[in-house]
Amino acid sequence: MASNKMNIAVIPGDGIGKEVVPEGVRVLNAAATKYGLDFNFDEFHFSSCDYYKQHGQMMPDNWKDQIGGHDAIFFGAVGWPDTVPDHVSLWGSLLQFRREFDQYVSLRPAKLMPGVTSPLAGRGPGDIDMMIVRENTEGEYSSIGGRMFPGTDREIVMQETVMSRVGVDRILRYAFDLARKRGGKLTSATKSNGISITMPYWDERVLEMQKTYPDVTVDKYHIDILAAMFVLHPDRFDVVVGSNLFGDILSDLGPACTGTIGIAPSGNINPERKFPSLFEPVHGSAPDIAGKGIANPIGQIWSGAMMLEHLGHPEAAQGIMTAIESTLTDPALRTGDLGGTADTITCGKAIAAAV
Amino acid sequence: MASNKMNIAVIPGDGIGKEVVPEGVRVLNAAATKYGLDFNFDEFHFSSCDYYKQHGQMMPDNWKDQIGGHDAIFFGAVGWPDTVPDHVSLWGSLLQFRREFDQYVSLRPAKLMPGVTSPLAGRGPGDIDMMIVRENTEGEYSSIGGRMFPGTDREIVMQETVMSRVGVDRILRYAFDLARKRGGKLTSATKSNGISITMPYWDERVLEMQKTYPDVTVDKYHIDILAAMFVLHPDRFDVVVGSNLFGDILSDLGPACTGTIGIAPSGNINPERKFPSLFEPVHGSAPDIAGKGIANPIGQIWSGAMMLEHLGHPEAAQGIMTAIESTLTDPALRTGDLGGTADTITCGKAIAAAV
Numbered sequence: 001m002a003s004n005k006m007n008i009a010v011i012p013g014d015g016i017g018k019e020v021v022p023e024g025v026r027v028l029n030a031a032a033t034k035y036g037l038d039f040n041f042d043e044f045h046f047s048s049c050d051y052y053k054q055h056g057q058m059m060p061d062n063w064k065d066q067i068g069g070h071d072a073i074f075f076g077a078v079g080w081p082d083t084v085p086d087h088v089s090l091w092g093s094l095l096q097f098r099r100e101f102d103q104y105v106s107l108r109p110a111k112l113m114p115g116v117t118s119p120l121a122g123r124g125p126g127d128i129d130m131m132i133v134r135e136n137t138e139g140e141y142s143s144i145g146g147r148m149f150p151g152t153d154r155e156i157v158m159q160e161t162v163m164s165r166v167g168v169d170r171i172l173r174y175a176f177d178l179a180r181k182r183g184g185k186l187t188s189a190t191k192s193n194g195i196s197i198t199m200p201y202w203d204e205r206v207l208e209m210q211k212t213y214p215d216v217t218v219d220k221y222h223i224d225i226l227a228a229m230f231v232l233h234p235d236r237f238d239v240v241v242g243s244n245l246f247g248d249i250l251s252d253l254g255p256a257c258t259g260t261i262g263i264a265p266s267g268n269i270n271p272e273r274k275f276p277s278l279f280e281p282v283h284g285s286a287p288d289i290a291g292k293g294i295a296n297p298i299g300q301i302w303s304g305a306m307m308l309e310h311l312g313h314p315e316a317a318q319g320i321m322t323a324i325e326s327t328l329t330d331p332a333l334r335t336g337d338l339g340g341t342a343d344t345i346t347c348g349k350a351i352a353a354a355v
Numbered sequence: 356m357a358s359n360k361m362n363i364a365v366i367p368g369d370g371i372g373k374e375v376v377p378e379g380v381r382v383l384n385a386a387a388t389k390y391g392l393d394f395n396f397d398e399f400h401f402s403s404c405d406y407y408k409q410h411g412q413m414m415p416d417n418w419k420d421q422i423g424g425h426d427a428i429f430f431g432a433v434g435w436p437d438t439v440p441d442h443v444s445l446w447g448s449l450l451q452f453r454r455e456f457d458q459y460v461s462l463r464p465a466k467l468m469p470g471v472t473s474p475l476a477g478r479g480p481g482d483i484d485m486m487i488v489r490e491n492t493e494g495e496y497s498s499i500g501g502r503m504f505p506g507t508d509r510e511i512v513m514q515e516t517v518m519s520r521v522g523v524d525r526i527l528r529y530a531f532d533l534a535r536k537r538g539g540k541l542t543s544a545t546k547s548n549g550i551s552i553t554m555p556y557w558d559e560r561v562l563e564m565q566k567t568y569p570d571v572t573v574d575k576y577h578i579d580i581l582a583a584m585f586v587l588h589p590d591r592f593d594v595v596v597g598s599n600l601f602g603d604i605l606s607d608l609g610p611a612c613t614g615t616i617g618i619a620p621s622g623n624i625n626p627e628r629k630f631p632s633l634f635e636p637v638h639g640s641a642p643d644i645a646g647k648g649i650a651n652p653i654g655q656i657w658s659g660a661m662m663l664e665h666l667g668h669p670e671a672a673q674g675i676m677t678a679i680e681s682t683l684t685d686p687a688l689r690t691g692d693l694g695g696t697a698d699t700i701t702c703g704k705a706i707a708a709a710v
C-alpha cells in the first residue's frame with residue numbers, strides 16, 4: 001500500500017526553476033487537500049549556480065545524507081552559464097543525482113494536449129501520444145576520456161561511450177514492460193549502421209529481450225531517420241526506447257512536435273525504489289526569460305503528477321492532469337508562450353483551483 | 356579554369372540506388388549536351404551487398420586504384436540488411452570512401468521546394484533554406500572500442516568518440532567560410548552540458564575560430580533543443596555545423612521539415628581536391644520499395660547538380676535545379692511519395708527534358 005505521508009526534497013535550482021517550483025508545490029498541496037495526502041516539503045538551495053558561487057562546488061559533501069532518505073526529489077532546473085560552465089554545473093548536480101541514486105529510467109511523455117497548437121500541420125489533441133524511455137546512467141554521458149597534446153596541432157580529445165549488459169537490459173526490460181501495458185508496440189532508436197560497436201550491441205540486446213516479450217511488436221529505426229519520422233509520422237509511435245543521448249534528443253523533439261517543450265515533464269526513476277526518484281520539467285533554467293515571472297509552470301506541475309503516480313497515487317495524479325487540461329483550454333489562464341495572457345503565478349493558481 | 360571533360364566513377368550500390376542512379380546519369384547527360392560538357396562515366400559494381408555475396412567483402416582490394424583517379428564519384432545507396440549487416444556493408448564501403456578519400460565535409464541542403472508540402476504548418480517554398488555542414492571523418496563514427504566479458508552479466512562495450520584539432524578546425528573553417536558567403540550566420544550544434552569532454556572541446560574551437568570571422572554571427576544550441584527548434588522555428592537557421600553524428604541527425608531532420616528526405620542530396624567533399632569527392636542522395640537503399648520502379652530520383656539528380664557545382668560548373672548545376680523545380684510543380688511528373696503519379700523513369704526523363 002502506498003503511504004499517504006510523503007517526504008519530498010524540493011530543489012528549485014537556477015533561473016526559472018525558482019519560479020515554477022513554487023507553482024508545482026502549490027498544486028501538489030491542492031491535491032493533498034483533495035485526496036487526503038500529507039506532504040512534508042524540505043527545500044534545499046544547493047544544486048544551483050548561486051550555491052556554487054558561495055561554496056565553489058554545486059553541492060555540500062554530504063548531499064546524499066541530506067536528501068537520500070526522502071521519498072522523492074521535486075526538482076526545478078539547473079544551469080547558469082554566465083556564472084558556471086554547463087558541464088560543471090550539470091555534472092556537479094543533476095547528472096550526479098541520476099547516477100548516484102541509480103535513476104536509470106528517464107520517462108518522458110510527449111502528448112498533444114488540448115489548447116496547444118502543434119507545429120505539425122493537421123495534428124490535433126490525441127494525435128500524438130508517446131512515451132519516451134531514456135537510459136539515464138551510462139552510454140554517451142560518460143566520465144571516461146581526456147585530452148592529449150593540448151594547445152598543439154596534434155591536440156586530440158576522446159570520450160568513451162560505455163554500455164553494459166546490466167545497463168542496457170534493465171532499461172529495455174522497463175520499456176518492454178511499459179509497451180506491454182500500453183499499445184504492445186515498442187520502437188528502438190539505434191545507429192548501428194554508423195556507430196559500429198556500441199549500437200550493434202544495443203540491437204543485439206533488443207533482439208534477445210524480444211524473445212521474452214513475444215506479445216510486443218518491435219520496430220528499429222536509426223536515429224537520423226527516426227528524428228525525421230517524428231516529424232513526418234508522429235502517430236506511428238507509442239513507446240520509444242533509446243540510449244542516454246538518443247533519448248535526450250527524442251524527448252525534446254517529441255514535445256516540440258506536440259507544440260512546446262514548456263509543458264513537458266519527466267521522471268528520473270529508480271524503479272526498485274532503493275533511492276529517491278527525481279521529477280523535473282524537460283525545459284532548463286531559461287536564462288533569457290528568468291526573473292520575469294512569465295515562465296510556463298505546467299512542465300513542473302505535470303512532473304508533480306508523475307511523482308504522485310510513482311509514489312502510488314494514480315488518482316491524485318489523474319486529478320492534476322485533468323486540471324492541467326481544463327486550464328490549458330482557457331487563453332486567460334495560459335502563459336504567453338502558448339499565446340495566452342497569464343503569468344506564471346496566475347496559471348499555477350488556476351490549476352491548483354481546478355484540482 | 357574548370358575542365359569540361361570529366362571522368363566520373365558511377366556506383367549504383369544496392370536497392371533503389373540501382374534505379375535512381377540511371378536517372379541521375381540521364382540528367383547529367385542532358386546537361387552535358389546543353390552546356391557543352393563532356394562526361395566519361397565508368398560504372399562499378401562493387402560497394403554493394405551483391406558484390407559481398409560473391410566475394411565475401413564489399414570491395415576489391417584495389418578499389419582505391421580503380422576509382423581514386425576519377426574527378427568525382429556518383430553514388431547511389433548501399434545496404435541490404437537481409438544479406439549483410441548494415442555496419443559491415445557501410446564500414447566496408449561508403450564510410451571507407453569518406454575516410455580514405457578524406458571527404459571531411461558532408462554538405463547537405465534542406466530547402467523547401469515548390470510542389471512539396473512541408474509537414475510543418477504554415478511553411479511554404481522559400482521559408483526553409485538551410486545548409487547543414489557535417490564533419491565526415493571522425494567524431495562518434497570511430498573504429499576504436501571493443502567488448503569485454505562477452506556473454507556474461509559483466510559484459511561491457513565501449514566505443515571512443517575521437518575529435519582532433521585538425522579535424523574540428525577544418526570543418527569549422529569550411530562552415531564559417533560558407534556562412535560568410537551566405538547570410539553571415541552560423542549555428543553550432545553541441546551537447547557540452549551532458550557530453551563532458553568532446554563537446555566542450557568542440558565549443559572551445561568554435562570560440563577560437565570565431566575570432567577570425569568577426570563578420571559571422573554564431574549561435575550555439577545543444578542538439579536536443581536544436582532538434583526541437585528545427586521543428587518550431589526552422590526559419591531561424593541558415594548554415595548549421597555539427598559533428599559526424601549530430602550532422603547526420605540534423606541532415607535527416609532538416610529535409611523531413613522540408614517535406615521529404617526523398618529529394619535531399621548530399622556531397623561528401625574533399626575541398627582540397629586531393630581525392631575525388633562523392634555525391635549521393637541522403638536516402639538509403641530502401642529495401643521496402645526497391646525493385647518497384649517507384650523511387651523518387653530527385654535526391655540523386657540534385658546530387659548530380661551538387662557535383663557539377665563542385666567541379667566548377669555552376670551554370671549547369673543551376674540549369675538542373677531549375678529543371679527540378681519546374682518538374683516538381685507538375686503532379687503528373689512527381690513520384691508517388693510526393694502525391695504524384697509518375698514512376699522513377701518518367702520523373703527522370705521529365706527533368707532531363709526540362710534541362
Ligand SMILES: CC(C)[C@H](C(=O)O)[C@@H](O)C(=O)O
Nearest residue numbers: 193194224445450603637639
Ligand atoms: C548509412 C549511414 C552509415 C550513413 C551515415 O550515418 O553517415 C547515412 O545515414 C548518411 O547520412 O549518409
Ligand SMILES: CC(C)[C@H](C(=O)O)[C@@H](O)C(=O)O
Nearest residue numbers: 090095248282284548549579
Ligand atoms: C541539462 C542536460 C545535461 C540534460 C541532459 O542532457 O540530460 C537535459 O537536456 C535533460 O534532458 O535533462
